[in-house]
């Protein structure tokens with residue numbers, strides 16, 4: 001990482017700089033970044049360390065043109081997070097594990113980071129963003145798809161044959177982007193179990209308090225030992241007649257089956273009641 005060193009591209013160079021600083025246990029900040037230049041300074045005001053890099057003009061390569069002085073700041077003895085351990089680096093770190101298990105937990109992501117980066121564990125938000133990024137990289141891009149949900153459901157479908165899902169979206173003015181409206185899905189093994197369950201299902205909705213809000217609609221069945229089994233899930237913006245109607249119709253067709261009758265237990269929400277007086281909605 002000295003003056004004159006060149007790298008295949010900007011990302012590779014940034015990765016090298018970040019890795020080196022994580023190992024050193026020192027933090028730097030990016031003071032300038034555009035298509036041709038990149039500057040860093042140490043986070044410590046007393047430390048004179050600074051680095052400047054430029055695009056060389058040959059292909060995508062970048063070179064370090066200035067690397068001023070050694071760090072004179074103190075390396076923290078007890079650091080949990082690190083500014084240079086970005087969500088992109090978290091994504092790199094969990095790549096192989098994620099390909100084996102699409103359902104990797106945030107706890108496991110934290111453990112993998114701690115293992116690779118000598119005990120450094122980023123904050124929850126960063127781990128979460130890193131996992132989102134890794135999933136998008138492994139199963140498809142964010143752009144042009146409906147965000148995370150399609151690649152995730154496709155990945156789950158591969159390991160759970162028989163899984164059904166439906167996503168409704170509409171076009172936006174931005175080319176390549178679609179506006180998410182509704183989604184419904186049911187796991188293959190759960191659909192296969194329907195014939196062995198008691199003829200009773202419970203339906204309800206719950207708030208989603210994460211970044212995207214919305215409601216999660218759920219259908220639950222009971223087996224012969226009265227154990228609960230999740231049958232289907234829906235993701236909608238509001239709990240209303242249109243959404244319940246769309247979801248119950250989908251559940252009838254792909255989960256319960258046309259010729260099976262079920263007793264439905266619900267909280268008698270307005271939207272649900274209206275669905276049940278219309279035959280065509282399942």
Ligand SMILES: [Zn+2]
Pocket residue numbers: 026042043044047048049071072073
């Ligand atoms: Zn420093």
